[in-house]
Amino acid sequence: MSAVELTFHERVAEAVDNPAEQLAVATGARAKFRNRAHAVAEFPAMEATRERARLIRAHTLSQLPQYLAQFSENVEARGGQVFWAQDAAECNRYITNLAQARGVRHVVKSKSMLTEEVALNDALQAAGVEVVESDLGEFILQLCGQKPAHIIAPVMHMTRHQVGAVFARELGVPFSDDPATLNATARSHLRRVFLEAGMGISGVNFAVAESGALCLVTNEGNGRLTTTAPRIHVAVMGMERLVPTLADLSTMLQLLARSATGQKLSVYSNIINGPRRDGECDGPEELHVVILDNGRSRILGSELAEVLYCIRCGACLNACPVFHTIGGHAYGSVYSGPVGAVLSPLLFGEKWLALPHASSLCAACREVCPVDIDLPDLLLRLRAEEAASGHAPLWLRLGLRAYAAIARRPAFFSSALRAGRVAGALLGSEGWIGRLPGPLAGWSAQRDFPQVAARPFRSQWKKRRQSEVGQ
Amino acid sequence: MKRERFLERVRNSLKAETLPSVKPPPLPETPTIEAQRLLRQFVREARAVQAQVHVVHQKHAAIERLLQLLAEQSGREYLCWDDKWLPVAGMQNRLTAAGYERLPREISGEPQARQKALAALAQAGVGITGCSAALADTGSLVLESRRGQGRMASLLPPVHIALLTAAQIYPDMQSFLRAQPQAGARSSNLVFITGPSRSADIEQTLTVGVHGPGALHIVLIESEE
Numbered sequence: 208m209s210a211v212e213l214t215f216h217e218r219v220a221e222a223v224d225n226p227a228e229q230l231a232v233a234t235g236a237r238a239k240f241r242n243r244a245h246a247v248a249e250f251p252a253m254e255a256t257r258e259r260a261r262l263i264r265a266h267t268l269s270q271l272p273q274y275l276a277q278f279s280e281n282v283e284a285r286g287g288q289v290f291w292a293q294d295a296a297e298c299n300r301y302i303t304n305l306a307q308a309r310g311v312r313h314v315v316k317s318k319s320m321l322t323e324e325v326a327l328n329d330a331l332q333a334a335g336v337e338v339v340e341s342d343l344g345e346f347i348l349q350l351c352g353q354k355p356a357h358i359i360a361p362v363m364h365m366t367r368h369q370v371g372a373v374f375a376r377e378l379g380v381p382f383s384d385d386p387a388t389l390n391a392t393a394r395s396h397l398r399r400v401f402l403e404a405g406m407g408i409s410g411v412n413f414a415v416a417e418s419g420a421l422c423l424v425t426n427e428g429n430g431r432l433t434t435t436a437p438r439i440h441v442a443v444m445g446m447e448r449l450v451p452t453l454a455d456l457s458t459m460l461q462l463l464a465r466s467a468t469g470q471k472l473s474v475y476s477n478i479i480n481g482p483r484r485d486g487e488c489d490g491p492e493e494l495h496v497v498i499l500d501n502g503r504s505r506i507l508g509s510e511l512a513e514v515l516y517c518i519r520c521g522a523c524l525n526a527c528p529v530f531h532t533i534g535g536h537a538y539g540s541v542y543s544g545p546v547g548a549v550l551s552p553l554l555f556g557e558k559w560l561a562l563p564h565a566s567s568l569c570a571a572c573r574e575v576c577p578v579d580i581d582l583p584d585l586l587l588r589l590r591a592e593e594a595a596s597g598h599a600p601l602w603l604r605l606g607l608r609a610y611a612a613i614a615r616r617p618a619f620f621s622s623a624l625r626a627g628r629v630a631g632a633l634l635g636s637e638g639w640i641g642r643l644p645g646p647l648a649g650w651s652a653q654r655d656f657p658q659v660a661a662r663p664f665r666s667q668w669k670k671r672r673q674s675e676v677g678q
Numbered sequence: 679m680k681r682e683r684f685l686e687r688v689r690n691s692l693k694a695e696t697l698p699s700v701k702p703p704p705l706p707e708t709p710t711i712e713a714q715r716l717l718r719q720f721v722r723e724a725r726a727v728q729a730q731v732h733v734v735h736q737k738h739a740a741i742e743r744l745l746q747l748l749a750e751q752s753g754r755e756y757l758c759w760d761d762k763w764l765p766v767a768g769m770q771n772r773l774t775a776a777g778y779e780r781l782p783r784e785i786s787g788e789p790q791a792r793q794k795a796l797a798a799l800a801q802a803g804v805g806i807t808g809c810s811a812a813l814a815d816t817g818s819l820v821l822e823s824r825r826g827q828g829r830m831a832s833l834l835p836p837v838h839i840a841l842l843t844a845a846q847i848y849p850d851m852q853s854f855l856r857a858q859p860q861a862g863a864r865s866s867n868l869v870f871i872t873g874p875s876r877s878a879d880i881e882q883t884l885t886v887g888v889h890g891p892g893a894l895h896i897v898l899i900e901s902e903e
Contacts, residue, residue, distance in 0.1 A: 231881075234882075235881075235882055238882045239882075259702050259703075259705075262700055262701075262702035263702050265697050265698050265699065265700070266698075266699055266700060266701050266702060268697050269692065269697040269698065269699035270699060271688050271692065272685045272688045272689050272692070275684075275685060275688065276681075276685060279681065285866075289681070291680050291681050291683075291684040293683075293684065293687075310789075341889065342879075343877045343879045343880070343888055344877075344879035344880075347879070347880075360878075360879060360882075361879070362879055362880065365880075366881060367880050367881050367883070370880050386880040386881065386883040386885050387885045389880060390877060390880070390885040390887070390888055391887075393888070394887065394888060394889060397889065398800060401796075402793055402796045402797055402800065403793065405789050415862075418862050418863045419863075420862065420863065420868075426875070426876050426877060426878075426888075427875055427876065427877050427888035427889045427890065428833060428875040428888065428889035428890025428891075429888070429889045431829065431833050431869065431889075431890065432833060432834075432889050432890075435829050435830065435833065435867075436785075436796060438789060438792055446688070453855050453859075453862040454705055454852065454855060454856075455702075457850075457851040457852050457855060458705070460851065460870075461851075468878070470727075470872070471723070471815070471816045471817075471872070472813075472816040472818055472870060472872045473872065474727075474871065474872050474873050474874070474875060474876055474890070475869060475870070475871060475872075475875075475890065476818075476869065476870040476872075477867070477869045477870075478862070478867070478868040478869065478870075479866070479867055480862075480863050480865065480866050480867065480868070481866055482866065483823075483866055484824075484825075484865075484866050485825075486824075486825035487823060487824065487825055487828075487866060488783045488784045488785065488786075488825075488826075488828045488830075489783065489784075489785040489786075489823075489828045489829050489830050490823060490829060490866055490867065492786070498684070500684065500687065500688075504687045504688050504690075504691045505691065507688065507691040507692065507696075507697075508690070508691030508692065508693070508694045508696070509694070509696065510696060512696045512697050513697075
């Protein structure tokens with residue numbers, strides 16, 4: 208069953224019903240969270256770099272048309288081709304047509320969340336082109352037909368035993384749960400894929416306007432192989448990926464790996480300046496850069512434009528207590544965690560408006576964000592939008608209206624408190640109510656509700672004031 | 679036309695002026711670091727990311743160390759940059775004399791020809807390269823791809839041996855880009871390599887050699903003689 212057929216609450220219920228997966232995600236996310244904290248503690252310039260990065264992102268986006276034009280001219284000057292895609296369909300059509308026109312039957316991919324967003328693999332496969340993911344995690348997911356559980360650690364939810372079972376079943380190798388052995392199996396299997404592929408498709412971490420460069424960051428080296436071995440390289444980028452200069456890129460790279468995995472720099476920070484040049488012995492002969500809007504210009508014109516600063520490091524997922532509890536799949540969207548809860552309704556529409564509720568607003572996400580996106584504020588704005596558009600459930604709207612009517616009138620309020628105290632005394636004991644009645648039962652299913660105090664705060668306050676005056 | 683329509687939509691969105699447009703101040707200068715300290719920092723950081731650093735004092739010692747490293751590998755085929763891009767003269771002759779075979783490195787032409795060339799290259803046990811620079815703060819090597827400097831030598835074989843001189847070490851990426859601004863675009867590919875290929879996808883367990891080399895040796899030559 209696809210994720211969207213279930214409601215968000217049903218997906219969450221499913222996720223918390225799976226303690227093994229829940230434990231795997233929480234353990235993985237917490238490990239990454241600690242690694243980041245360690246790396247940041249060792250980097251005295253962190254705060255200054257973060258401020259600079261935020262300025263770079265804001266400045267670039269505020270001047271985006273100029274930088275996009277400069278970038279595309281530089282790509283073309285180096286012999287690359289630029290395609291402007293308004294939406295997912297245009298993006299997928301261009302790449303599928305290109306593959307068919309060049310007689311490409313095998314495509315190898317390096318990890319790209321954007322291609323997940325537009326479901327590029329489905330489009331290529333429907334056109335008869337075979338696609339193989341080369342990132343170890345994405346390769347495992349492709350073998351077992353699953354979606355990424357985390358934007359930078361796609362198989363965070365799986366155990367080594369599960370991966371071993373998938374490899375044994377799908378690749379016909381003897382079972383092993385040793386990560387080094389599994390890694391070697393993937394390496395030799397994917398080597399053949401790289402040799403056969405007529406086209407390599409990659410995402411883009413950053414694009415540099417002043418030089419037309421694409422920057423791709425990987426640890427495994429699949430990003431380099433994907434963009435070197437096949438004859439054609441297609442890079443797919445969201446239009447917000449730009450930075451003005453190489454110096455700006457170096458600022459971003461100082462933050463990306465530290466925030467994502469706690470490394471100072473990822474193993475391969477790969478900067479591509481067009482296809483191979485005359486006299487070079489290797490590298491792709493064609494480079495195509497697809498620049499995608501897919502709703503981003505709409506976000507850019509909204510009060511929530513700040514979310515486009517995101518550099519997809521995943522730090523907010525690792526910091527989020529809700530993500531630890533429900534994992535990436537429960538969000539149901541390509542983008543999970545706090546940033547996913549903001550991006551999904553903005554990119555994919557109203558049916559994702561339940562996601563901004565998946566937050567305790569503790570602001571841990573903002574604290575770790577390398578570009579200081581005010582995620583709690585954006586989440587609140589989306590909740591307000593949902594309420595204003597009448598998408599909140601009827602019981603919630605009526606309940607809140609009733610509450611407002613009572614709370615505004617002191618006499619009503621104290622009678623309601625008295626009623627609550629009586630009801631609470633009947634339902635619970637020793638300060639707690641274990642089970643609330645009727646429509647409130649959902650609240651107490653996972654936790655206790657406090658009884659109303661025997662003496663309300665307001666009367667305690669009044670008494671205190673009186674005794675102070677009396678002294 | 680298509681581009682204009684795309685950019686027009688972006689321009690229209692920006693009319694809402696929701697974003698500040700303050701230009702970030704220029705990057706502060708990296709303080710100069712004394713050569714010996716720079717070298718020690720680079721060695722420490724490179725080792726921290728599982729690179730194996732071999733410090734030698736002179737160029738002739740670099741060749742000896744390289745031959746030792748080659749002797750530890752199985753197979754006699756290697757990929758290599760042209761001599762002119764290596765800090766040590768006459769490398770290919772020395773390796774040929776020692777019985778090693780340099781594989782042809784041209785990958786081009788029709789898909790079948792490419793596939794055959796790639797398959798042949800994949801037999802190499804070792805790739806040998808020079809470097810454009812190195813970064814002390816992250817222990818990274820900086821490699822470019824130009825005529826005679828193939829990408830595959832640092833990517834395809836299970837072992838990568840890079841030759842580096844102490845004078846090539848910069849404090850960080852910013853100081854390197856400032857000193858060699860043309861490095862950003864003079865080659866079709868500029869890559870910062872920080873340790874051997876690795877993955878922690880499976881249960882956060884670190885494994886090396888996923889797609890790129892599982893072993894990275896850096897032969898670091900202290901003196902220019």
